Amino acid sequence: MSYETNVFENLHHRMITNGFEHGQKIRAEHLRKEFGCSASTVREALFRLSTLGLVQFQEQRGFRVPQKSRNTLHELSHLRILLESEGAIQSIRQGRVEWEARLNAAHHQLSHIEKRLNETQISEPFIDLWFAAERQFHETLISSCGSDLLIGTHRQIYDRFRQQLMVEDRTFNFVSDNIEHHQQILDAAMSGDEALTQMKIHNHLARHL
Amino acid sequence: MSYETNVFENLHHRMITNGFEHGQKIRAEHLRKEFGCSASTVREALFRLSTLGLVQFQEQRGFRVPQKSRNTLHELSHLRILLESEGAIQSIRQGRVEWEARLNAAHHQLSHIEKRLNETQISEPFIDLWFAAERQFHETLISSCGSDLLIGTHRQIYDRFRQQLMVEDRTFNFVSDNIEHHQQILDAAMSGDEALTQMKIHNHLARHL
DNA sequence: AAATTACAAAATTTCAAAATTATAGCTAAA
DNA sequence: TTTAGCTATAATTTTGAAATTTTGTAATTT
CATH class of the missing domain: 1.10.10.10 (Winged helix-like DNA-binding domain superfamily/Winged helix DNA-binding domain)
Incomplete structure (x- = not known):
């Protein structure tokens, strides 16, 4: 390298x-x-x-480094919802049992970390774990959409989204909501209900709109 | 600079x-x-x-320079439809008379060029004019969506889309279809019919899917 | 006191040479 | 004939100094 x-x-x-x-x-x-x-x-x-x-x-x-911006966060959230919903819908349509298995595994890891965070409020050593697991969950959610371009574009937006929230991420105020939201997204995706999945993704991000 | x-x-x-x-x-x-x-x-x-x-x-x-790729073109088209539809829908909702005026102006210029191309088959001096006018029309279509990020992301995808078609663009085989498609997109957008606009954008790009 | 000017220091941009790596061609050995 | 090894050439990557621009401060002017 x-x-x-x-x-x-x-x-x-x-x-x-x-x-x-x-x-x-x-x-x-x-x-x-x-x-x-x-x-x-x-x-x-x-x-x-x-x-x-x-x-x-x-x-x-x-x-x-870009400033925090309420407007930027709004735009990133809107575009992230658009891309992630489309990626999830396509994954539901094109994914196989293997995708479901990977998504369940990713969710398992993420919820485990989030529950630990919620119980103990020990924050600093977990931020990197949480960061990686959160990303992994959302990326896995769209990973069978069949479009590397959509995945790459989503990643680009996700990165910028995380940058706008990088200070707030460290307060862990969001954790109990997240546990519930991630579970709902998983359940909706597993049920194959496209509209419900889209709605759950939207709910997850709506507070940033 | x-x-x-x-x-x-x-x-x-x-x-x-x-x-x-x-x-x-x-x-x-x-x-x-x-x-x-x-x-x-x-x-x-x-x-x-x-x-x-x-x-x-x-x-x-x-x-x-990236190779031409049927798969890349497919992915670009899919993502372009997604972004452009969303941008157009938001522009319909948020745009004002000024947006409509700009869109009509952009379309007027584009259709003028495309009609000339269709009649005379004189190609080479017009490619740059057509290139700029086509871009202008599609960018104006989404210009009142309220999100610089969506506009910027669309532009990024549009550029790559044009790269994949940069050889084919020079054959001008698409012109008569384009005249019709662009008119339909304009009419749908002017009528404020979101679903129809989305459908016309999709039709315009469907041959690349 | 506020605005302007001058100058030095810091930072940015660009450069072309040095260091490093890849490629192409040739020769010898199997 | 094929493969391996070697060498020369071309290209890529990195460097740090020179050229240029910006920033900050002090002095002067209004």
Whole structure:
């Protein structure tokens, strides 16, 4: 793996997991010391991230983490509902027992983590586990839709969605609602009811609209 | 405007207007002579294009224009229908007389070009005009949807869609169908019939599914 | 006190050379 | 004839310095 790809993946992850603050200036000249490479290599990675919307680029003024924005969150939620509903519906239509098994497994893991969080309120060591399991659940939900493009686009939106919520994610205020919502989404998908699945996905995200 | 942005925009345009052939290797080392800048600057622009899906990047093997792919076109069409329908529906709901005026203007220009193309079969001088007008019509159709994110995502998909059709676009075989389809989309949108608009968009793109 | 100017420091952008890797062609051995 | 090994060439990746622009601060002017 090349240096640039290493830098890209590292920064990509930190952009959506509160590794940098909203609005923070990202200086290639500083990060090069941390990564032990040239500022040009960091700059390349930042350009890719800017195209993904995870960093804002302004000529001659460098790169900056996007601010939290109520409007951006609204738009991301709306588009995420659209994509995830379509992906889930197509997965219901095209998925097989294998998809159901994977979805149940993903849900099992996620609900296990969320229930632990809900009982103990021990937060910090679980955030990474929760983060990965939440993503895995939603991605598995659409994984049999038959379109890599839809999956990729959904991922792009999901990443930006997570970035907008990266501070709030760490308060864990959402957990009890999530347990219920994720269960409802799973049940609806397992029952093969497309409209119900779409409605449950919408309910899950409606508070951000 | 910086060099890199210049290079990016130039390459971006050529990626979707048959400036390079499907599957062609894109060498920064060669293009630097054309642009009169360093290969590193070209490489930066290519990284951005790769994130947009208009160029494929492979470590140590550089950049390549994506092949034509029946499957990719299918996925792009499906996703484009999804996004464009949603954008059109939201525009119908949220748009005002001003949106209708802009859409009628965009359609007028597009149909004028398409009719000329249909009558005279003079192709080459019109491709750029048609290209711009077709894009303008579809973008205007969704322009009052209230979501910059949806508009931006649609544009990204539309670009890739045009790349897949950039050779076929130059045969002009589609023109008479297009005249009819665009008119139907306009009429449906003007009538405020959401379901009909969605159906007409679907019909317009169904041959690529 | 507020606005403007000048200058130094910091940051950004670009460059082309060095380091590294892939590719192509040739030769020898099996 | 095929395969493996070697070498030269071409291309890719990375580097850090030079060129350019922005930012911050102090001094001056209004």
